Amino acid sequence: MYKSQGNRTRTSIRSLQVIMVGLCLVVLGRVFYLQIVQYETYASLGEENSIRQEFVTPSRGLIYDRNGVLIVDNEPIFSITVTPTNFDREKIPLLADLLDMPDSLIRERVDEAQRYSWYRTSPLLTDVDFETFSRIQENIWQLPGIGQQTESKRHYPTEMSASHILGYLREADRDDYESSPEIRLGDKIGKSGLELIYDDTLRGKLGIEFHKVNAYGQSLELYDGERSGQNPTQGNNIITTIDSELQAFVEKLMKGKSGGVVVMNPKNGEILALVSSPEYDVNRLAGRLDRDYWVDINTDSTRPLYNRAISSRQPPGSTFKPLMGIIGLHLGLITPETIVHNSGGYRRGRLYRDIAPLGDYDLESAIAHSSNTYFYSLMDRVATQGDFDRWSKLVKDFGLGVPSDIDLPSANQGIIPDSAFMDRYFGKRRWGLGDLINLGIGQGVISVSPLQVAQMTSSIANGGYRITPHLVNSVQTSDGSVHFQPTSFEKIEWVKPEYLYIIKNGMRRAVQEGSGRGYVKNNLIDIAGKTGTAQNPHGYSHGWFTSFAPFDDPEIVVTVFIENAGWASSSAAPVAAMIMEKYLTGEVQRQWVYRHVMSWEPSEDNSRGTD
């Protein structure tokens, strides 16, 4: 059989050789196709593979106070990362030991990273302390797949909190990164306060780097080929109008109280201090998100995230009376000599009560002793002479009921009614004189924020100029040049100096002989001011005190609003007095007032007096 197969053997060998060589040539053809014909395609694919474009986050601009004190800077935070495919699970006990954490927690986190991606680098622990970070660094050689990352977070070096001014950063969400090509998912952007309003200024410009990466996305070195990156532009620094020392002092005074304080320079609208109490801790919102704390402050019934200094909407109470006087004089409804007799109230359909001492009042003494009757009758005349809408317009000229244009988010414009508003509010012809007379003493359908009261007071103090309250003085770009923010200083045309002369005197007497005589009056500083009470249907009344000093050439306006304060003269007024002393003399002069403020508890009648 074998001999007869000699031919077959030769044929078989030939056919096998032809098949094998033929298929080898098919493979060769394939290789030729891939390497020679398709070279361009795969060469660029290969390059795309190993080069990654990375964004370099610029360092965020710093924030300074008015005296050049650094109040917000950046601090590195250290993170430990894991690349699951390189990580040796047997190293978990060692890692846990170095991190001083239980094995199970590490295992859980590695599992989580693994679920996300085997090959990508995920954070294992963020915001670890430097000591732990260095411990990992020393042992990194025996921890394959473990890496380190340094990011930055906001750091607040001063004593003050200023949470409602500065605001906090959060990771950008979908809405954010869809709104701007400059923002990427996960970037930290300002979400409130100055960080929000000046986010574009502070953020700087992203840089681009090309990195050589391996299959795990680990960056190995900077790519030095044809493509070149772009250096990041550092964020601009901002110089605020805040006096950090004063701010810290005001925060201390307001501790345990609920309310808002605005301290402003009446000449240019620079805000020296702006406090809303209770505060929240910006430090705990920097860096790794403290979820528990975030839920806490969002659900807290005292609403620490709510900026009472600019967002509160409360009736101004008697702090409105000086402005009423100015408008009355302008409308010619009263003269400085007009006398109104207080017999315990103003009778017009019903009795509008007045608790000021009985007797005759002219404008100055009506402000000094806060006689309601005077202003009830004035408002009565405004209304009955058909000047209600004009009154509304004049009030708005002082910044009430209109946006204040402050460089903070969520400032409230409040309500100053006119007849159109009343029609909307009560319904057409469903309101009448009874709803207007109350407005004369700042009660009823009228609401303002502490900031607006401070703004109004400034216009009185500075001789009738309207100013824009603002927190940022200038922006310093990374090349060192300084750009000042525009400010406005605009005469309110109809306000005559002689009106203000009387009003300011009335406010001075309110401190000397009226509601301010208890805690505000002192021999060092000539303060003028006015208390007020915002009626609160839910509990104790809210207290107002707005003031300016020194009387002859006002440098500072202080407006204090305290919720559930009871009498303003013993709650809000002493706080303002302490701020004046601190700012104008450099220190607290009257320790007993300071102690009073610090130990103050809200109650309806913790002092006697009127407002």
Place this chain on the structure above:
Amino acid sequence: MQNPRDFNWPILFSWLMLTVMGLIAIYSATQGPVSQFLPTYIQANFYKQLGFVVLAILIMIGVQFTSPRTFLQLSYPLYAIGIVLMVLTLFFGKEINGARSWFGIGPFGGQSSEFMKIATILAVANYLTSRRNISVENIRYAFFSVCIILLPTTLVILQNDFGTAIIFLALIPVMLFWSGLPYGVSLFIISPALILYLTVLNWQFGLAAAVIMTALIFFIQRRAWLTVTSLVTGILTVIGVQLALTEILKPHQIARITAFTNPAYDPTGAGWNVIQAKTAIGSGGLMGKGFLEGTQTQLRFLPESYTDFVYCVIGEEFGFIGAVLVIVGFIILLTRLLSSAGNHKHPFAQLVTVSVAAVFFIHFFINVGSATALLPVIGIPLPFISYGGSAFLTNTLMLAICLNMDFHKREFSIYR
């Protein structure tokens, strides 16, 4: 003693060339800049392979001093030992990459299925050529020799090593063909593989192939029953594959096939290997990126770079020139082996040599086919080039046996 001039130097030369290229590629894939991303036990693979090469050279030399009859005599005992080892592996083996194929005692061990390739080739060759009256044309003998191959195939499938199972299965048509199976029937046996491959690409191609193969079989061997059977089998294969693709296969298996037909469908998952392998080879261009300079290899984009995708390392770093050199090396090796088979006087030697050539070829074709995305990714090593002690030593031993039989062909004859 034989004259050294009679030794088949071209085969030894091509073996040496492939081995050295393998060492260079493994060095690049384990000791190159990529080593910083590799655990130390993988970095050590280069030195292990170097050890295996030294050991293989000793085997190569040692084998030349034995008589070819030894292999004939040892064929059945070796087969029995191999089967026992495989069964033991099945129960006590170590699982590597999903296949329970590694069996060892202490530090020594290896893949029993690799060793089994030699044993099976020797046993079938011995069975088919031991007596004059045995011929595969007798259906009983054909059936029994197929059983000799199917037993280890089954064990390999149980070990979950489908790549190696394909090698065993491919031995069936080659050995039967060589032992006298009519050409038409041989073609009929291998036609389903071709039809299957084309059906995966496109079922119309598969159907066309079924018709063409049937026509070819009809021309070679004008037998009505064979032609009809071939056509029916062809059509059933097409239908079967379509059913398997849509109904029977599990999602992860389908994913692997989709990765072959359309790697872009899941580029980071099942398609990753295919895309990275093609990119590695394609980006090599004519001259390659240079030794240790391949970004796909050195930045770890290429998976299994020192084993299944070692061809891509060569393609990337040495370009078309390097890739062709490997193909040329295999062409020399295979054609020389087949020629030497033609010169043998002893049918056992013929059958063994042809089978060994077939095994090398199938490894080569499937491995390089996978790496160049001609075929779906089937994980089997490239002979003499891929890292792996068992495979390297087994392949060298097979080649050494062939060389030995070629060297001693005058004394190894049925007439003596």
